């Protein structure tokens with residue numbers, strides 16, 4: 208095992224917090240040092256192994272801020288707890304790499320970073336949608352190869368999405384934001400598949416449809432599909448926004464891909480294993496007019512054999528949340544979760560969207576609360592009482 212380098216910030220701090228990757232911005236470190244933490248930051252781009260995580264926990268640790276690329280198994284969380292940690296704080300909104308059930312059994316809160324990724328990730332899914340539909344990567348490769356020899360009526364023809372039908376699989380925060388971007392911007396009809404009815408989204412689209420009609424335009428529609436196959440058959444674009452669980456692993460396999468239109472676009476900016484990548488390679492090979500835009504992969508950073516050679520697939524390296532503002536916000540929320548639990552503060556009442564977590568990002572005196580603890584209810588952690596409305600909002 209190579210020896211990893213660590214940067215130590217506020218070495219005299221009384222609480223020991225290990226951060227497994229360098230994080231962007233300055234606010235997150237200010238929050239931790241204000242909470243009297245000694246912050247140990249792992250250097251290097253490679254993923255910490257289970258042994259390194261165990262060694263980093265050492266004899267005593269108060270908290271870890273970790274990454275979605277690491278395996279926070281029952282064993283790793285057990286080592287954390289045994290070393291005295293009070294929280295595992297994930298630098299991500301998704302936490303499929305964390306055995307939350309085990310953390311709950313151990314009495315260990317697990318933090319995450321909702322709110323700041325929603326529009327950012329939805330925008331990436333939109334970017335992939337158009338890149339795939341309009342063959343941007345193929346065009347770019349052609350330009351760079353000096354293979355563009357002049358405009359042609361038949362060159363690199365793609366699909367027009369305006370007024371087409373959009374399918375979102377998982378209509379949570381990010382899925383709904385993506386859906387609204389394409390419904391509002393490109394007047395697509397929306398079909399969604401989710402175990403829950405998203406009444407807010409349905410009302411929003413209904414109001415927008417009424418607005419279009421008032422302006423002499425055809426309305427847009429929104430409906431919830433009873434079955435995934437129904438959505439797949441109906442849609443020109445299908446974008447995956449579901450969480451990865453045992454139930455959603457390989458949600459899109461060969462039969463589901465076969466149910467899609469031959470010229471459809473499939474986008475995934477959620478988690479790679481929701482798609483059977485080998486089946487996708489076979490499908491794209493057999494259907495050259497089918498297109499996919501992928502931000503995530505089944506066994507990141509590896510790709511299924513053959514994927515990289517396909518012209519009808521656009522590939523980016525898990526960049527969904529990669530804007531400076533979002534990543535700094537994620538660092539702030541991850542640090543705020545750790546600092547709050549270490550100081551015995553309660554959990555913030557709700558963290559469903561940006562408005563809910565904004566005080567942690569912007570206020571000079573952030574709330575004395577943990578912005579988002581995923582197992583707060585199971586652990587019976589106290590919630591901060593709902594905040595009184597600002598004076599000007601009261602009527």
Ligand code: DGY
Pocket residue numbers: 275298299300301302324477525526527528529
């Ligand atoms: C997350 O936070 O879960 C994202 O995948 C990071 O981009």
